[in-house]
Amino acid sequence: MSLLELEGITASYGASQALFGVDLTVDEGEVVALMGRNGMGKSTTINVICRLLKNQSGTARFAGQDLSSYPSYRAARLGLGLVPEGRRCFSSLTVWENLMASARKGEWDLNRVGRLFPRLQERLDQYAGSLSGGEQQMLSIGRALMTNPRILILDEATEGLAPVIRQEIWKAISELKKDTGLSILVVDKTIKELALVADKAVILERGRTVWNGQFQSLDATITDQYLGV
Amino acid sequence: MINERVLNTLIALLLLVVPLFAWQLDEPFIITLATKAAILALAGVGLNLALGYGGLVSFGHATFFGLGGYTMGILASHAQSFTPIMESPFLIDGTKSMPIIWLVAIVISAFVAFIIGLLSLRTTGVYFIMVTLAFGQMLYYFSISWPAYGGEDGLSIYVRNEFPGLNTLDPIQFFGICYVLLMVVIFFMSKLNSSSFGLALNSARQNSERVQTVGISPFRLQLVAFTISGAVTGLAGALFADLNRFISPTMFSWHTSGEIMVFIILGGAARLYGPVAGAAIFILLEHVLGGLSEFWHIFLGAILLLVVLFAKGGLIGSVSKKAASHG
Structure with missing residues (x-):
């Protein structure tokens, strides 16, 4: 049984339907890339997984539980660790406070997050609002890890960051994969960097899953058809 | 910019030293003013947890202030008339013991805050x-129309309640009680605010959705904060009633809610000593400006306006940077 399973998910924002049938599975220890052009439903799919948006039909299951009756905070407790788009750190709290506010017991603690992101370790007493974009992104990932999730969900984790910082974050993600065997669902647009970590890929087009398979078997025809501009 | 911890210590010392001097100089009125400031500060410290840290703009904290006051009034009036509060199904007697009154005031206020929170936090x-x-006004009108405990006229308690080992009628001793309680509650609040509960509450004020995605229910956080907040303000109400040896429906009125809010805005919201600084300034202004003109509230209004426009963090916010809770 897969850790995360979406089947035939449809969802709307008010009157406008955004998802028309999304299928997606993430197995234990697997890194899945969720891809597609802008506005194809990637973030909406993540909102449905995290129960920030209710799906109208289809089933969403995590760790064997049907998520439909779960409010957002209880779904998170099952082990969904979201790194939201746009980072959204708590800007008036320090780095230390941001991390402690979300801490739950488990392997991940302040020391381990500090080892993964030494930059955070150096800035524990700095306010999150005064961090650079890359540091805020690291904090956002650290905050999700502090909840000791079973799956890490990264929504556009490297968007708008300097190339050096992007590399640092991708390095951290591949370290996570190698050292912990954490399941990861990652939304991103850069195929080259996803190739470093992803086992599988799911491509969305107009709110529907249109391609689903091993990341290596993604070829130019597919990427041109669904991801090219 | 002064370090916030240093500033807090200064405020705490000032609030202690002024009445001690007044005691040496035999000026009991000043001690009473300081006592009033300490009690109102305590009410503000209670509201600050909900309003400052939790971002819950409660315009009904007079509910708890009044409940604390009436708890004291009801218990003490039955004790002074030697009549039980109720006989069946079990006997409840009045009491003149402060610790018992405080405990009852805290429990009742916390319970009512829990119920009000349960309903109001959905909005x-x-x-x-x-x-x-609305809840505050409900109790206000109820207290006016309840003749058993004075109705609109209020109720006098002739002798201040007792505290083991102390003479509570001596102003400096009663001040000592109020001051120690204030410090104990502030210590508790400082621990609470730097705990993971406090940090999560702070986060929920900024972005409740993000708090949910790390597995925390903002509703529960806010309900707990509102309950503790009400309990502390209730304790302040019981002390305030003891200070005046008098309770009246005014304690429940929305003016009282507004005043408690003013302490926080003057001193600094979400600052540990904000309400203390605010209440002290308020009492000072009331005394100084009140001596000049009956309409001193006009001046207070102008000062409040200036604070809101030009010193958003209140007194504490404008002279000190926020101290980090770690390090």
């Missing part, structure tokens, strides 16, 4: 303000 923004205001 946000202006609706939250209105629901909390």
Whole structure:
């Protein structure tokens, strides 16, 4: 049984339907890339997984539980660790406070997050609002890890960051994969960097899953058809 | 910019030293003013947890202030008339013991705050303000129309309640009680605010959705904060009633809610000593400006306006940077 399973998910924002049938599975220890052009439903799919948006039909299951009756905070407790788009750190709290506010017991603690992101370790007493974009992104990932999730969900984790910082974050993600065997669902647009970590890929087009398979078997025809501009 | 911890220590010392000097100089009125400031500060410290840290603009904290006051009034009036509060199904006697009165005031206020929170926290923004205001006004009109405990005229308690080992009628001793309680509660609040509960509450004020995605229910956080907040303000109400040896429906009125809010705005919201600084300034202004003119509230209004426009963090916010809770 897969850790995360979406089947035939449809969802709307008010009157406008955004998802028309999304299928997606993430197995234990697997890194899945969720891809597609802008506005194809990637973030909406993540909102449905995290129960920030209710799906109208289809089933969403995590760790064997049907998520439909779960409010957002209880779904998170099952082990969904979201790194939201746009980072959204708590800007008036320090780095230390941001991390402690979300801490739950488990392997991940302040020391381990500090080892993964030494930059955070150096800035524990700095306010999150005064961090650079890359540091805020690291904090956002650290905050999700502090909840000791079973799956890490990264929504556009490297968007708008300097190339050096992007590399640092991708390095951290591949370290996570190698050292912990954490399941990861990652939304991103850069195929080259996803190739470093992803086992599988799911491509969305107009709110529907249109391609689903091993990341290596993604070829130019597919990427041109669904991801090219 | 002064370090916030240093500033807090200064405020705490000042509030202690002034009445001690007054005691040496035999000026009991000043001691009474300081006692009033300490008690109102305590009420503000209670509201600050909900309003400052939790972002819950409660316009009904007079509910708890009044409940604390009436708890004291009801218990003490039965004790002074030697009549039980009720006989069946079991006997409840009045009491003149402060610790028991405090405990009852805290429990009742916490319980009512829990119920009000349960209903009002389903709303946000202006609706939250209105629901909390409505509860306060409900109890206000109830207290006016309840003749058993004085109705509109209020109720006098002739002798101040007792505290083991102390003479509570001596102003400096009663001040000592109030001051120690204030410090104990502030210590508790400082621990609470730097705990993971406090940090999560702070986060929920900024972005409740993000708090949910790390597995925390903002509703529960806010309900707990509102309950503790009400309990502390209730304790302040019981002390305030003891200070005046008098309770009246005014304690429940929305003016009282507004005043408690003013302490926080003057001193600094979400600052540990904000309400203490605010209440002290308020008492000072009331005394100084009140001596000049009956309409001193006009001046208070002008000062409040200036603070809101030019010193958003209140007194504490404008002279000190926020201290980090770690390090």
